[in-house]
Amino acid sequence: MGDSQYSFSLTTFSPSGKLVQIEHALTAVGSGQTSLGIKAANGVVIATEKKLPSILVDETSVQKIQSLTPNIGVVYSIANLYSLCSGMGPDSRVLIRKSRKQAEQYYRLYKEPIPVTQLVRETATVMQEFTQSGGVRPFGVSLLVAGFDDKGPQLYQVDPSGSYFSWKASAMGKNVSNAKTFLEKRYTDDMELDDAVHTAILTLKEGFEGQISSKNIEIGVIGSDKIFKVLTPSEIDDYLQEVE
Amino acid sequence: MSQISESMPPKGGFSFDLCKRNQMLVNKGLKQPSFLKTGTTIVGLVFQDGVILGADTRATEGPIVADKNCEKIHYMAPNIYCCGAGTAADTEAVTDMVSSQLKLHRYHTGRESRVVTALTLLKSHLFSYQGHVSAALVLGGVDVTGPHLHTIYPHGSTDTLPFATMGSGSLAAMAVFESKYREGLTRDEGVKLVAEAICSGIFNDLGSGSNVDVCVITKGKKEYLRNYLTPNPRTYVSEKGYTFSKKTEVLHTKITPLKELVDVIEAGDAMEE
Numbered sequence: 001m002g003d004s005q006y007s008f009s010l011t012t013f014s015p016s017g018k019l020v021q022i023e024h025a026l027t028a029v030g031s032g033q034t035s036l037g038i039k040a041a042n043g044v045v046i047a048t049e050k051k052l053p054s055i056l057v058d059e060t061s062v063q064k065i066q067s068l069t070p071n072i073g074v075v076y077s078i079a080n081l082y083s084l085c086s087g088m089g090p091d092s093r094v095l096i097r098k099s100r101k102q103a104e105q106y107y108r109l110y111k112e113p114i115p116v117t118q119l120v121r122e123t124a125t126v127m128q129e130f131t132q133s134g135g136v137r138p139f140g141v142s143l144l145v146a147g148f149d150d151k152g153p154q155l156y157q158v159d160p161s162g163s164y165f166s167w168k169a170s171a172m173g174k175n176v177s178n179a180k181t182f183l184e185k186r187y188t189d190d191m192e193l194d195d196a197v198h199t200a201i202l203t204l205k206e207g208f209e210g211q212i213s214s215k216n217i218e219i220g221v222i223g224s225d226k227i228f229k230v231l232t233p234s235e236i237d238d239y240l241q242e243v244e
Numbered sequence: 245m246s247q248i249s250e251s252m253p254p255k256g257g258f259s260f261d262l263c264k265r266n267q268m269l270v271n272k273g274l275k276q277p278s279f280l281k282t283g284t285t286i287v288g289l290v291f292q293d294g295v296i297l298g299a300d301t302r303a304t305e306g307p308i309v310a311d312k313n314c315e316k317i318h319y320m321a322p323n324i325y326c327c328g329a330g331t332a333a334d335t336e337a338v339t340d341m342v343s344s345q346l347k348l349h350r351y352h353t354g355r356e357s358r359v360v361t362a363l364t365l366l367k368s369h370l371f372s373y374q375g376h377v378s379a380a381l382v383l384g385g386v387d388v389t390g391p392h393l394h395t396i397y398p399h400g401s402t403d404t405l406p407f408a409t410m411g412s413g414s415l416a417a418m419a420v421f422e423s424k425y426r427e428g429l430t431r432d433e434g435v436k437l438v439a440e441a442i443c444s445g446i447f448n449d450l451g452s453g454s455n456v457d458v459c460v461i462t463k464g465k466k467e468y469l470r471n472y473l474t475p476n477p478r479t480y481v482s483e484k485g486y487t488f489s490k491k492t493e494v495l496h497t498k499i500t501p502l503k504e505l506v507d508v509i510e511a512g513d514a515m516e517e
Contacts, residue, residue: 067351097352100348100351100352101348104344104347104348108340108341108344
């Protein structure tokens with residue numbers, strides 16, 4: 001295939017007009033663990049599977065959902081955790097670090113918490129730079145950014161290519177097509193935050209291998225109080241019981 | 245690594261290029277412009293459950309009072325506050341910058357900030373500017389290791405003390421502390437002592453004045469008492485009102501509202517990306 005000759009250098013277009021390295025990066029994301037986000041009328045919820053490679057791993061030390069600012073949180077989707085050594089989880093750490101710094105610089109300059117769209121745009125710019133520079137490779141992660149600012153609750157997805165989209169509900173990773181169909185059926189514009197959490201859990205359950213429990217999923221919510229927080233395992237258990 | 249340069253704010257601070265040239269001019273006999281000394285009284289003390297910081301609220305520009313009610317107690321972290329004396333711009337910029345760094349540090353470590361972290365960041369910044377950043381600070385807070393109070397001098401040296409004062413009114417305030425401070429004060433006794441020390445600075449030092457600000461920091465809680473005491477209110481208002489001599493009569497009255505109400509129409513769709 002003519003494309004393969006152009007697939008190693010990310011700054012070279014292939015004859016079909018694609019940057020093959022970025023396609024590969026998106027494939028890496030597509031084989032990762034499922035993450036999803038839902039925007040409710042009064043908040044946003046993001047959730048992800050947290051499959052650990054072995055029962056010996058201390059699951060409290062792994063946190064896939066992080067907060068970027070007090071009112072913005074993020075979850076990433078990567079290939080399975082074995083690829084931590086091939087540089088995917090660490091990719092997200094670099095992005096999260098840069099985003100936090102940018103949010104802080106914005107605050108110092110304007111004395112205003114950074115709006116969600118601005119932060120997403122800055123993060124996407126960073127990701128794009130790594131697709132158009134020498135000697136670097138694209139980030140192997142897609143991010144789901146959830147935030148609540150003056151414009152209300154917002155959910156964005158940022159891809160390795162640097163493009164970003166605003167979603168009412170979105171999923172990424174292994175089970176993406178089933179999850180999106182499920183979400184399309186269940187999503188309503190006037191959903192409350194609690195309903196959204198239940199829907200998120202049900203969507204994760206759809207493609208879940210094994211028994212879902214508070215130890216192998218992570219959920220982050222932001223409500224009208226504009227404070228992003230990651231739910232504790234006991235809070236997740238409560239929601240799981242309500243769903244049963 | 246990145247070919248595309250983002251538009252970054254310029255790397256701030258001093259360049260020392262001109263210092264050599266200034267020194268050469270002084271040697272040739274040119275009179276250097278004098279420094280504007282700003283007066284202040286700032287104090288801090290450690291009490292039973294934590295730390296209390298106090299400050300006056302006068303900002304001076306030479307012999308003129310520039311701000312009658314400015315804020316000298318700056319936020320550093322939810323559990324750390326810092327009083328600043330010296331050039332107002334310097335104290336504000338330095339505390340702002342370190343507060344920002346502490347916030348990022350909290351994100352990365354997931355822990356509450358410690359007072360010694362703030363102390364080290366401040367002192368290394370001030371030292372690297374060799375005293376040109378004219379900020380004298382009283383830093384106080386309560387963290388996992390307990391209550392702490394430090395003073396930081398413009399050249400970057402620090403002291404750790406149970407009670408401290410800085411600024412032009414520091415001698416007046418220190419006199420009060422030295423005679424009345426003892427260990428194990430309660431909150432009310434501590435606040436009363438701090439207020440007394442600041443009042444001593446306000447009434448006995450020209451560079452300090454107006455009101456007293458107090459901040460009480462304890463484990464897990466802080467109380468910022470803005471204008472805790474206002475011993476200098478404006479009292480005189482003439483009852484008779486004011487009259488003008490015959491030559492000044494009102495010929496024409498026109499009232500222009502200072503604030504125009506502008507109707508904001510909802511903007512169209514966001515820009516296409």
